[in-house]
Amino acid sequence: MNIVEVVNLTKKYEDFTAVDNIGFSIKKGEVFGFLGPNGAGKTSTINMLTGLSKVTEGSINISRIDAVKEMKKAQEIMGIIPDESNLYNEMDGFENLCFCASLYGMEKEEREKRASYLLKQFGLDNTGKKPFKAYSKGMKRKLTIAAGIIHNPKILFLDEPTTGIDVESARQIRELLKDLNNNGTTIFITTHYIEEAERLCDRIAFIVKGKIVKIGTIDELMQEVQKEKIVQFTLENGVLDIKGVIQEEFPSYRFEITNDNTFRLYSKENISLMPLMKYFDDKGLNVYEAKIVKPSLEEVFVKITGIEVSKMNKDKEGGKK
Numbered sequence: 231m232n233i234v235e236v237v238n239l240t241k242k243y244e245d246f247t248a249v250d251n252i253g254f255s256i257k258k259g260e261v262f263g264f265l266g267p268n269g270a271g272k273t274s275t276i277n278m279l280t281g282l283s284k285v286t287e288g289s290i291n292i293s294r295i296d297a298v299k300e301m302k303k304a305q306e307i308m309g310i311i312p313d314e315s316n317l318y319n320e321m322d323g324f325e326n327l328c329f330c331a332s333l334y335g336m337e338k339e340e341r342e343k344r345a346s347y348l349l350k351q352f353g354l355d356n357t358g359k360k361p362f363k364a365y366s367k368g369m370k371r372k373l374t375i376a377a378g379i380i381h382n383p384k385i386l387f388l389d390e391p392t393t394g395i396d397v398e399s400a401r402q403i404r405e406l407l408k409d410l411n412n413n414g415t416t417i418f419i420t421t422h423y424i425e426e427a428e429r430l431c432d433r434i435a436f437i438v439k440g441k442i443v444k445i446g447t448i449d450e451l452m453q454e455v456q457k458e459k460i461v462q463f464t465l466e467n468g469v470l471d472i473k474g475v476i477q478e479e480f481p482s483y484r485f486e487i488t489n490d491n492t493f494r495l496y497s498k499e500n501i502s503l504m505p506l507m508k509y510f511d512d513k514g515l516n517v518y519e520a521k522i523v524k525p526s527l528e529e530v531f532v533k534i535t536g537i538e539v540s541k542m543n544k545d546k547e548g549g550k551k
């Protein structure tokens with residue numbers, strides 16, 4: 231079942247089209263990622279989905295609510311984590327969370343319980359009376375996420391949640407998001423980190439210059455560029471003298487030696503391991519490892535979008551955030 235359906239969505243800033251007639255849906259319970267470089271239109275899209283910015287054209291349906299017409303109602307089931315924190319500098323973590331909870335109408339006892347629980351879950355329970363402004367970037371981001379889920383939203387929207395923070399905090403945030411998702415929260419996340427999209431997302435949309443150029447599960451995206459199946463074998467003995475023999479025995483596979491002990495078989499069809507293993511066994515060749523070789527998501531991204539990944543990260547780190 232789809233929890234989000236977006237059709238023909240467009241965002242214009244005067245004459246400039248930042249989001250150009252995009253459409254996608256998000257299934258209940260999945261982690262859906264928007265992956266794209268600086269200026270691709272990720273923030274403009276998430277801001278329209280969450281009501282932080284006006285839709286120029288198109289429709290957004292969230293949990294059967296027409297979010298263009300009834301955004302307030304749709305927002306009740308959303309958690310929104312913007313790219314910049316919206317918390318109060320002078321308040322400590324507990325006070326900030328209690329304040330957010332009060333905005334959702336939670337009773338004092340309930341909000342204090344929830345605030346304490348989240349501080350503990352996010353590893354911020356030892357910050358005491360420290361005001362938000364004295365938090366590190368990673369701590370700030372964690373508290374901002376905790377505030378965004380204070381009301382147990384059904385769907386969480388996060389705009390680049392790990393950009394510009396330390397590696398350990400980023401790892402903790404990904405773990406927390408995984409836990410939330412395992413407990414049933416649907417997640418929409420924008421990122422320019424390919425590894426992050428690969429680690430977290432069930433499905434990914436590649437967005438470039440305001441347009442979605444591809445959507446799929448990681449396997450589907452990989453298949454897009456991988457025209458042949460590849461299996462790599464590593465033998466304990468050398469492989470140089472078996473090339474001709476294998477090619478003769480298994481003529482439908484293409485054979486390539488990658489180093490002294492390793493070779494690869496390529497085929498348009500599935501490669502069946504059993505007959506190969508039996509063949510090697512009969513010949514007294516010990517297989518040390520047999521593994522399926524898949525392209526990396528980075529290769530897929532570069533091939534589909536034509537954007538060099540190193541360029542994407544550099545632009546971003548030197549960019550506005």
Ligand SMILES: Nc1ncnc2c1ncn2[C@@H]1O[C@H](COP(=O)(O)OP(=O)(O)OP(=O)(O)O)[C@@H](O)[C@H]1O
Nearest residue numbers: 243246248266267268269270271272273274275549
């Ligand atoms: N308020 C605005 N007025 C005019 N142009 C805007 C405005 N906000 C964004 N843009 C432009 O729209 C395009 C998309 O920006 P957006 O912030 O949505 O991209 P993004 O993928 O989130 O990139 P980033 O990660 O750098 O924020 C960019 O060219 C940006 O300069």
